[in-house]
Amino acid sequence: MKKVVLAYSGGLDTSCxxxxxxxxxxxxxxxxxxxxxxxxxxxxxxxxxxxxLAAGASKxxxxxxxxEFIDDFIIPALKANAVYEGKYLLATALGRPLIAxxxxxxxxxxxxxxxxxxxxxxxxxxxxxxxxIGILDSKLEIIAPxxxxxxxxxxxxxxxxxxxxxxxxxxxxxxxxxxxxxxGVSIEAGILENLEQxxxxxxxxxxxxxxxASSYPRYIEVTFEKGCPKKIDGKVFKLKNLINYLxxxxxQFGVGRSDMVENRLVGIKSREIYEAPAATILxxxxxxxxxxxxxxxxxHFKELIGLKYxxxxxxxxxxxxxxxxxxxxxxxxxxLVSGTIKLKLSKGSCxxxxxxSKHSLYKKELSTYxxxxxxxxxxxxxxxxxxxxxxxx
Ligand code: ARG
Numbered sequence: 001m002k003k004v005v006l007a008y009s010g011g012l013d014t015s016c017x018x019x020x021x022x023x024x025x026x027x028x029x030x031x032x033x034x035x036x037x038x039x040x041x042x043x044x045x046x047x048x049x050x051x052x053l054a055a056g057a058s059k060x061x062x063x064x065x066x067x068e069f070i071d072d073f074i075i076p077a078l079k080a081n082a083v084y085e086g087k088y089l090l091a092t093a094l095g096r097p098l099i100a101x102x103x104x105x106x107x108x109x110x111x112x113x114x115x116x117x118x119x120x121x122x123x124x125x126x127x128x129x130x131x132x133i134g135i136l137d138s139k140l141e142i143i144a145p146x147x148x149x150x151x152x153x154x155x156x157x158x159x160x161x162x163x164x165x166x167x168x169x170x171x172x173x174x175x176x177x178x179x180x181x182x183x184g185v186s187i188e189a190g191i192l193e194n195l196e197q198x199x200x201x202x203x204x205x206x207x208x209x210x211x212x213a214s215s216y217p218r219y220i221e222v223t224f225e226k227g228c229p230k231k232i233d234g235k236v237f238k239l240k241n242l243i244n245y246l247x248x249x250x251x252q253f254g255v256g257r258s259d260m261v262e263n264r265l266v267g268i269k270s271r272e273i274y275e276a277p278a279a280t281i282l283x284x285x286x287x288x289x290x291x292x293x294x295x296x297x298x299x300h301f302k303e304l305i306g307l308k309y310x311x312x313x314x315x316x317x318x319x320x321x322x323x324x325x326x327x328x329x330x331x332x333x334x335x336l337v338s339g340t341i342k343l344k345l346s347k348g349s350c351x352x353x354x355x356x357s358k359h360s361l362y363k364k365e366l367s368t369y370x371x372x373x374x375x376x377x378x379x380x381x382x383x384x385x386x387x388x389x390x391x392x393x
Pocket of ligand 1: 124125178
């Protein structure tokens, strides 16, 4: 019998896929990745496992990958200051290569000849999963049922699920398509497709409306060691707790929302809104710390690397040689990136207001306009003459 490992979420699509693959004589093994997606009300991993089995899976793997996700995906992207098109901190995009890695690993363990996923044919995620799978094992067959199956609407899928007793909650109306993990929430479809309309408040999951947030600002100090966040307000946190804590606090102040029209890989422009409180706070603090510590040439060059890095993540090229090489570069730049940034959170905004590092290149005796000035202004005269010389005719 043919064997396939399916990336299973517990939702309608992947539940129908289980049955659909069985009808095509596959034994179906489901794999559920816990990336901190914050299961909805009444949902649990046990319930998801039961649903997979009821839909026809022969076996279910549930893996808590949150720590690996943070250590090997989120933190490297943070060190690179990776942001796609100025607004998207890449939560969804970073999760896909990790899911791909485990699909391949479980396929090997189970001696399966194929893997499958529930992505549509219009999005970036199919590309990310399949390119990553192809890099990790080019021999595995990849099945993407949603791209080829007969169902033309959600209602047809529901009908199919009812017919085969696939236990799915069909009463829930889903106004949006949501993808969530510990690094952020991505929300699209429904009313959001109308570019002329502001996203309604009910589209947001983890952030309070900035208008509704307290009018007293909240100060928060983030301490980094070698580019990695370690402490909040002087207290050491495990990374997972640190991120969850910042999601909570940032969310209460409406921090980390973005509303963008982005360029998808498949050539479509799409409107998506994002919530990433912790990612926004950490990105702001990390960049600010680098501003103190990195010299001008390195800082400017690293900015270009960050842009490229974000593209590679977005484009599904996580396991590509270029991305791996850039990690080497970025890691080298982080050696001295230690220190503390104080941020002010207030009604949707997050700005650095104070900074401190033993590796800071800021020298007050050089920049001051006060009496303690040590800068030799006489030197500027010769410097300007030479600097401008090439341009004189
Ligand atoms: N546009 C984002 C990306 O390509 C998120 C995709 C998934 N979004 C969703 N709402 N299901 O990374």
